[in-house]
Amino acid sequence: MDEAPLAPVQAPRRWRWLRRLLWLPVAFVAATVAQVAVLRFVDPPTSAFMLARQAEAWSQGEWRFRVAYDWRDLDTISPHLPLAVIAAEDQRFASHWGFDLDAIEQAIDHNARGKRIRGGSTISQQVAKNLFLWQGRSWLRKGLEAWYTLLIEAMWPKRRILEVHVNVAEFGDGIYGAQAAARSYWRKDAARLTMDESARLAAVLPAPRRYSASRPGPYVQRRAAWIQRQMRQIGGPDHLRRLD
Template identity: 70%
Template sequence: MEQPALRHGDGTAVPQARPSFARRWLRRLLWLGVLLAVLPVLQVLALRFIDPPFSSFMAIRQAEAWIGGERDFDLYYQWRDLDQIASSLPVSVIAAEDQNFAKHRGFDLDAIEQARAHNASGGRMRGASTISQQAAKNLFLWGGRSWVRKGLEAYYTLLMETLWPKTRILEVYVNVAEFGDGVYGAQAAAKRHFGKDAGQLNAGESARLAAVLPSPQRYSASQPGPYVQRRAQWIQRNARQIGGESYLETLK
């Protein structure tokens, strides 16, 4: 019900005070904050059921190619459901990147502490990002080490761990991870590097693909140098130690 206008004793209307400039902008900022908080929830909830047609990293790489005049650059990306990908690949990725994937809720605190202690000792910089964090970054964000990006990564990671089952996080990650310059996801990687479908990969090929993930534009799975060969062997040993393909049965 509309409130009656206030009036002076002589019957004239009392002028209504307008919100101050500062208050109007504060209100707008509050609405912007609500929007920025809700939008990621809608994105993550939608992509639990909809397979992403592309990722943020793909869009950024394509834009870089256009700006840089790389006229012959093409992105390679084909979605495959997890049950269409050889089990050895997601197991290899877990063995290489995040052996506590089934246990943590997005952040591996033990790995973070180990990385902090290692980096403080002056050794080669080591990260502690989980598969969930990497999936969030690749799908929604951009590279770099800014606090803004890390904060958004943490928020998206929490949302994904809350709204998605572990199998969906793993499925999305192996489909959007970069396995070579412009080569994204298991199917494109299997085709580009080994000339076969992702469902036909063997354990050795899967380990080599997982081995290049730290620097997919620097290393090659199809023409592995000494580093990739050593890392692939290490990944295969770790994959056996965590239970091999039966590890996937522990995911929910």
Template identity: 60%
Template sequence: MPHRRSLPSIHADARPGRVKRARTRSFGSRLARWASITVLAFIVVTALPVLLLRWIDPFTSAFMLRERIAASAQGDAQYRFRHEWVDFERISPHAAVAVIAAEDQRFAWHAGFDIDSIRQAMEENERGGRLRGASTISQQVAKNLFLWPGRSYLRKGLEAWFTVLIELIWPKKRILEVYLNVAEFGRGVYGVEAAAQTYFGKSAAKLTRHEAALLAAVLPNPKRMRVDRPSRYVISRQQWILDQMQGLGGTAYLAQLESRTRLAN
């Protein structure tokens, strides 16, 4: 009987291609799974401290730690760290309105980013004007509490992310309370209570309009601007802040924060 050659199997020829496609799908599935796990872990790791700090008062911040470590590394014997947390109810309402008037007049209404101020800053910078930022109070809290200095895209992205988390999780009143307690008012002077005690010999609860405006006047650059020896520019800025406070309606402005807080709760 003549030998019959078997026909080549179509399935056998196709098998390597199927295996290759299966391996590709398997790799893609693993990659997608690990990407999902990484994203989920990032969300949990970053959201958890923000969630906890809605109710737990931070005893320090990334900015404070960095400054203290730098002073210690340099052996700066003159550096003195001053910080004391105080609840919002123990802070003069004038201080709260002053920092809003100075730093973020749309604070009660935006969701963490003041689009109008960003647009104005970009237009001014493009015209060759003085380079200025447009950071809101929420952005400054995110930056001071959690991040390092710099202008990299990574840091900017993290600042935006933490700002979103803070706005989602904290009521406006809590954001302002934390800001007033972590803001720098001079070298080694952090928070409005330490500032009030250092410069005026009184508690933050007893700050007057003029004292609060003077403290707020140095916020853009507290290492160069002095509360204890204010320059002409600082004094003129203090007066501008007083005018803005009046334009906002004075301490009545805080009622808007109360209403936003009730809505958030």
């Protein structure tokens, strides 16, 4: 009499879960690489920071609040603004690979002396944070920021990084990007921003909800004057040609 075939041996459940867990890093890498690759060519319709600000407003019952955001290609934005942002935030932008160790060291030393808190983030790091992450401080967020920064630097040219930055940076409460800022503050297009206006926009970037580019107080005025001197010192609009 023939014996019944043996049933296939089932792997213990814990091993099946382990195999699934091992696939999580692979899935994470694939998903994040795809995100950054797509945004190399596709202009972002929104960002993590914009979504968070909109959700915050609705959670507080501000149902009429709408984020102001209107994408403009870098060639249609006044060169004064990207230059002002580089002068204010990341003068080694053209030469570093996403991280400026000297700036980080200077920021740590500056903050240790009890002065106004200064960050050491590069423009690339800020793009990674604004596009994909959340506000706040944690080792998890910093780790993700570093990972996205590496991907952005590896997959995007410098001009694309700068273009995205000046379009998604927050220049006022709920005001994101050069065009929205130019329209909100001066009723003009981003192409017509002056050197002074651009310097004031760059001056408020550390705390755009605290400071105003259209009604600058003493700090923003001093900061904007310093930024304009730096814009001239690093070579003016010709400096942007180093990104080509």
